Amino acid sequence: MAQEPMLGAKIVLKALVDQGVDVIFGYPGGAVLPIYDELFQQNHIKHVLVRHEQAAVHAAEGYARSTGKVGVVLVTSGPGATNAVTGLTDAMLDSVPVVCLTGQVPTHLIGTDGFQEADTTGITRQCTKHNYLVKSPNDLARVMHEAFYVASTGRPGPVVIDLPKDVLMTKGEYMPPTRIKHKSYKPQVKGDLKRIEEAVALLANAKKPIIYAGGGVVNSGPAACQLLTNFARMSGFPVTLTLMGLGAYPGNDKQFLGMLGMHGTYEANMAMHDCDVMLCIGARFDDRVTGLLSAFSPNSKKIHIDIDPSSINKNVAVDVAVVGDVAHVIEDMTKVWKSAQIRPDQDALAAWWAQITEWRAVECLKFVQDGDVIKPQYAIQRLYELTKDRETYITTEVGQHQMWAAQHYRFDKPNHWMTSGGLGTMGYGFPSAVGVQMAHPDALVVDISGEASFMMNMQELATAVQYRLPVKIFILNNRYMGMVRQWQELLHGSRYSESYSEALPDFVKLAEAFGAVGMRVEKADQLDDAIRAAIATNGPVLMDICVSQTENCYPMIPSGKPHNEMLLGPVADGEQAIDAEGQILV
Amino acid sequence: MTTDINTHTISVLVDNESGVLARVIGLFSGRGYNIESLTVAEVDPAEKLSRITLVTSGTPMVIEQIKAQLGRLVPVRRVHDLTVEGPHVSRELALVKVVGTGEKRVEALRIADIFRANVVDSSNESFVFEIVGKTDKLNAFINLMEPLGLVDVARTGAAAIARGSESI
Ligand SMILES: Cc1cc2nc3c(=O)[nH]c(=O)nc-3n(C[C@H](O)[C@H](O)[C@H](O)COP(=O)(O)OP(=O)(O)OC[C@H]3O[C@@H](n4cnc5c(N)ncnc54)[C@H](O)[C@@H]3O)c2cc1C
Ligand SMILES: Cc1ncc(C[n+]2csc(CCOP(=O)(O)OP(=O)(O)O)c2C)c(N)n1
Ligand SMILES: [Mg+2]
Numbered sequence: 001m002a003q004e005p006m007l008g009a010k011i012v013l014k015a016l017v018d019q020g021v022d023v024i025f026g027y028p029g030g031a032v033l034p035i036y037d038e039l040f041q042q043n044h045i046k047h048v049l050v051r052h053e054q055a056a057v058h059a060a061e062g063y064a065r066s067t068g069k070v071g072v073v074l075v076t077s078g079p080g081a082t083n084a085v086t087g088l089t090d091a092m093l094d095s096v097p098v099v100c101l102t103g104q105v106p107t108h109l110i111g112t113d114g115f116q117e118a119d120t121t122g123i124t125r126q127c128t129k130h131n132y133l134v135k136s137p138n139d140l141a142r143v144m145h146e147a148f149y150v151a152s153t154g155r156p157g158p159v160v161i162d163l164p165k166d167v168l169m170t171k172g173e174y175m176p177p178t179r180i181k182h183k184s185y186k187p188q189v190k191g192d193l194k195r196i197e198e199a200v201a202l203l204a205n206a207k208k209p210i211i212y213a214g215g216g217v218v219n220s221g222p223a224a225c226q227l228l229t230n231f232a233r234m235s236g237f238p239v240t241l242t243l244m245g246l247g248a249y250p251g252n253d254k255q256f257l258g259m260l261g262m263h264g265t266y267e268a269n270m271a272m273h274d275c276d277v278m279l280c281i282g283a284r285f286d287d288r289v290t291g292l293l294s295a296f297s298p299n300s301k302k303i304h305i306d307i308d309p310s311s312i313n314k315n316v317a318v319d320v321a322v323v324g325d326v327a328h329v330i331e332d333m334t335k336v337w338k339s340a341q342i343r344p345d346q347d348a349l350a351a352w353w354a355q356i357t358e359w360r361a362v363e364c365l366k367f368v369q370d371g372d373v374i375k376p377q378y379a380i381q382r383l384y385e386l387t388k389d390r391e392t393y394i395t396t397e398v399g400q401h402q403m404w405a406a407q408h409y410r411f412d413k414p415n416h417w418m419t420s421g422g423l424g425t426m427g428y429g430f431p432s433a434v435g436v437q438m439a440h441p442d443a444l445v446v447d448i449s450g451e452a453s454f455m456m457n458m459q460e461l462a463t464a465v466q467y468r469l470p471v472k473i474f475i476l477n478n479r480y481m482g483m484v485r486q487w488q489e490l491l492h493g494s495r496y497s498e499s500y501s502e503a504l505p506d507f508v509k510l511a512e513a514f515g516a517v518g519m520r521v522e523k524a525d526q527l528d529d530a531i532r533a534a535i536a537t538n539g540p541v542l543m544d545i546c547v548s549q550t551e552n553c554y555p556m557i558p559s560g561k562p563h564n565e566m567l568l569g570p571v572a573d574g575e576q577a578i579d580a581e582g583q584i585l586v
Numbered sequence: 587m588t589t590d591i592n593t594h595t596i597s598v599l600v601d602n603e604s605g606v607l608a609r610v611i612g613l614f615s616g617r618g619y620n621i622e623s624l625t626v627a628e629v630d631p632a633e634k635l636s637r638i639t640l641v642t643s644g645t646p647m648v649i650e651q652i653k654a655q656l657g658r659l660v661p662v663r664r665v666h667d668l669t670v671e672g673p674h675v676s677r678e679l680a681l682v683k684v685v686g687t688g689e690k691r692v693e694a695l696r697i698a699d700i701f702r703a704n705v706v707d708s709s710n711e712s713f714v715f716e717i718v719g720k721t722d723k724l725n726a727f728i729n730l731m732e733p734l735g736l737v738d739v740a741r742t743g744a745a746a747i748a749r750g751s752e753s754i
Binding site: 312 | 599600604605608609616638647650651654657658660661662663700
């Protein structure tokens with residue numbers, strides 16, 4: 001299938017089209033001008049001009065997480081590429097499929113400290129799943145297709161393709177995507193049946209089981225989430241989800257215990273601590289989840305399903321490990337379960353649920369909204385009630401507001417919740433919402449934000465206005481870096497070193513200056529009308545919701561403590577509550 | 587699992603593309619693993635494959651992590667833990683420069699002979715010995731040369747291969 005040789009930049013575009021890409025997020029500069037020139041001359045791919053390259057990557061992440069497709073980024077060399085590094089690291093830690101094209105100085109100038117030269121493959125080696133420097137236009141098509149394959153299969157992640165300008169401006173051969181058989185990269189999708197049978201045998205005899213599932217279920221796709229739900233219903237086992245897993249199991253289901261971990265529910269953490277068999281599905285025993293490792297779920301047999309062998313036995317040693325894709329493995333587990341006609345010990349299970357019901361009765365997420373001052377939890381609850389019946393996507397920034405969103409918004413479907421979990425990147429939520437809205441133009445997209453986080457990428461208001469993206473920014477404005485203040489109260493004698501949000505802008509005027517709509521909400525009884533008005537507004541809306549400045553996020557497992565030593569509310573002396581070993585943890 | 591720290595020799599077959607060594611080394615420094623030695627050279631020019639021999643140490647859990655992390659790198663084709671997979675041979679080469687005259691010079695030559703080290707360069711006051719063997723043997727030789735005028739050592743690090751007919 002010999003084709004006319006074509007310009008490198010054309011090859012890049014053609015490969016994107018052949019990969020089914022419809023939108024890319026980028027920012028131009030000298031090294032990528034040939035690609036921008038090709039973009040100008042075609043109609044297949046829409047380019048969204050962000051206002052900072054970090055935002056381009058977060059937008060691509062939002063696009064990817066809400067669609068299951070690869071998000072695509074285009075930035076220039078040097079500062080364009082280095083600005084993208086935070087986004088790439090974010091995508092790496094949260095396993096988000098992103099392909100990022102970076103410009104580079106021409107090959108003969110590489111290594112000379114050329115203008116806007118940065119060693120992009122060197123800088124991004126540790127924060128990408130893989131990266132490439134393309135030295136010949138004849139390699140371009142192969143590398144482009146391979147990059148999409150690597151980014152989207154196995155454990156997904158970001159892939160960088162560094163493109164020297166001369167390669168973009170020289171002609172080479174194009175080849176269409178074929179069914180790639182990579183020489184060395186072969187993710188294992190099917191689980192080992194022996195291991196699956198061992199896992200089912202453990203589960204069959206469980207008296208106090210728990211399913212702990214995470215972002216890997218979402219990565220595996222909506223079918224995997226359905227299979228998980230079916231498996232839980234069939235077995236009658238309780239389910240808890242990580243921050244990254246929210247939506248993988250219906251948030252309103254009676255078998256759902258809520259999120260687990262540092263700011264998870266009391267019932268989820270107690271059940272994790274006391275269980276006798278733990279089924280971990282597509283989660284990675286993160287330190288926010290395990291608490292004190294040496295006291296983590298001390299009496300349980302542990303089963304771990306994960307597509308990445310390096311996630312297994314990394315932090316917690318498990319008894320049965322199944323390497324494979326969640327959907328494939330649960331499907332096989334279900335078959336084994338059914339063919340062996342397994343019926344777990346119903347009396348034991350009933351006793352276990354009775355215990356869980358007692359833990360639930362603690363009502364660890366309870367709060368009291370009285371008076372005018374808006375409680376942040378109440379704001380989220382109202383947002384949930386007023387948006388749950390429409391197609392709503394929620395993104396967040398990082399801080400207390402993020403945790404309250406995770407606790408009080410209920411996700412019934414996967415891919416509707418985008419948050420920065422692993423890296424915890426303030427400034428993630430708003431550009432991510434831009435990406436989500438590009439993918440779902442008719443849906444309601446809300447960025448639940450803090451006033452400090454919002455200012456890390458607020459320049460994207462211009463992007464939202466330019467593309468008429470009706471994103472709603474829901475700032476829970478407590479005039480503090482609330483999460484920092486909370487830790488200072490707990491660990492540093494309430495010395496609020498640099499955590500007060502001084503000199504805040506007038507967010508209403510700020511929105512208006514960008515051509516968006518701004519609203520301020522100061523009283524609890526104004527909230528519902530304001531939310532309704534924002535939803536009804538056909539354009540980006542910035543809601544400055546003035547919330548209680550002193551509210552802290554509970555429950556909380558203080559650092560260095562096990563699951564069964566949660567703080568349910570404020571303590572008199574946090575430094576007493578957390579020992580020296582805990583204080584060095586983040 | 588135990589928390590004993592053991593030394594493992596790991597063979598890694600990789601596509602010989604640019605940056606692959608940096609990926610492997612970056613993995614070790616980034617995740618805080620030990621590298622006791624690392625050797626690398628192309629072993630299959632037609633297929634463009636290189637073989638890396640890594641000597642590292644850690645608890646069983648850390649060693650498992652190291653192997654899984656290596657396996658996760660896109661250009662890595664195979665990872666084999668020679669230490670657990672069966673008998674293997676491991677050899678290292680050292681060039682050892684000893685400077686001295688009189689009795690010490692004679693003694694150095696005598697010990698070199700016992701260790702089957704070759705003299706690959708000599709001047710009136712110096713020898714360069716070439717010695718091949720297991721890491722322990724090289725260590726012993728170098729220790730003995732210390733009082734005899736040892737001034738310079740260059741070592742390759744271990745190259746290792748499984749015994750028997752199996753190939754990587
Ligand atoms: C301020 C703050 C507080 C936080 N507090 C909490 C908290 O209280 N509770 C909490 O849970 N988190 C919390 N987090 C998030 C936490 O840091 C981690 O990001 C999160 O717990 C990781 O989620 P996960 O285990 O689901 O893993 P992910 O990071 O989503 O990783 C997914 C795992 O699944 C595997 N996988 C991927 N695809 C597949 C597939 N197709 N098949 C099989 N396996 C697959 C991957 O290899 C990986 O091991 C907090 C973060 C912040 C910023
Ligand atoms: C880029 C970045 N810098 C610093 C931090 C550390 N940090 C975590 S939460 C937080 C405060 C966030 O404040 P705000 O956005 O107002 O949210 P709140 O906690 O008040 O809800 C900070 C500074 C971070 N997560 N990301
Ligand atoms: Mg705040």
